[in-house]
Amino acid sequence: MEFFELTNDAGVATLKLNRPPVNALNFAMQAEMVEAAEIITRDASIASVVLYGGEKAFAAGADIKEMEQVSHAEMAVSSHNLHSAFTAIAQIPKPVIAAITGYALGGGCELAMCADLRFSADNAKLGQPEILLGIIPGAGGTQRLTRLVGPSVAKDLVLTGRMISASEALEIGLVDRIFPAESVYAEAVAWARQFVGGPSLALAAAKRVIDAGQDGTLNEGLEAERQAFADLFATEDRANGMASFIAHGPGKAEFTGR
Numbered sequence: 001m002e003f004f005e006l007t008n009d010a011g012v013a014t015l016k017l018n019r020p021p022v023n024a025l026n027f028a029m030q031a032e033m034v035e036a037a038e039i040i041t042r043d044a045s046i047a048s049v050v051l052y053g054g055e056k057a058f059a060a061g062a063d064i065k066e067m068e069q070v071s072h073a074e075m076a077v078s079s080h081n082l083h084s085a086f087t088a089i090a091q092i093p094k095p096v097i098a099a100i101t102g103y104a105l106g107g108g109c110e111l112a113m114c115a116d117l118r119f120s121a122d123n124a125k126l127g128q129p130e131i132l133l134g135i136i137p138g139a140g141g142t143q144r145l146t147r148l149v150g151p152s153v154a155k156d157l158v159l160t161g162r163m164i165s166a167s168e169a170l171e172i173g174l175v176d177r178i179f180p181a182e183s184v185y186a187e188a189v190a191w192a193r194q195f196v197g198g199p200s201l202a203l204a205a206a207k208r209v210i211d212a213g214q215d216g217t218l219n220e221g222l223e224a225e226r227q228a229f230a231d232l233f234a235t236e237d238r239a240n241g242m243a244s245f246i247a248h249g250p251g252k253a254e255f256t257g258r
Contacts, residue, residue, distance in 0.1 A: 001032045011047040011196035022060035023053045025107040030085035037088035048095040048192035051115055058100045059108025086139045090114040093204035095195050099188035100124045113144040119188045120166040121181035129161040147214055149173050199237045200257040
């Protein structure tokens, strides 16, 4: 991939944006996001993923010079690709954490929201400034943001286009923890490493059911949970986990992902 670097450190993958100086998201990166998500999903040696933009910036938004040339007819087609790319990252069936440094604006903020958790540097700036360009967020910013922070706060951010500090992002629930800029990536890796050797089938099921439950009624969510719960009783991991608990107590099971 030209604009992403994918590495695997003993089960913890890092998907790093690589488009200096500020990782502006262009159209070519959308196909690479789908490709990266497919590789991560297929690779059984990857237990968890850290999304990272580098020390200076997570992603400062879309490539506006490229986007300014796009016609209505072209964007009617390209917007489908945009949604597919971000959805591919959001649907990776493994724990994903974003390590946010510098700017996470527009598409950068939307990409961070595709992760399961967000760790932020104390000097990060986040926001959805698309309204200042005469458009709205187009890669989940009106929907994932609302699910994270509620409709009133989401409207404040989207309608004003203002940037917020890491501390405000933590207060409203947009990020989950704040660390010094020099340690945020290491903290994200440490969080991700706890899943190495874990019950990958159960982790994937938990993530899938939690996400699905945001899109329907409580009863629909409970039914999805019931089905996934029952299905896990067909796995070796469930048998090993329960046998180990009885014999040795909690937290000592060895899982195989089968």
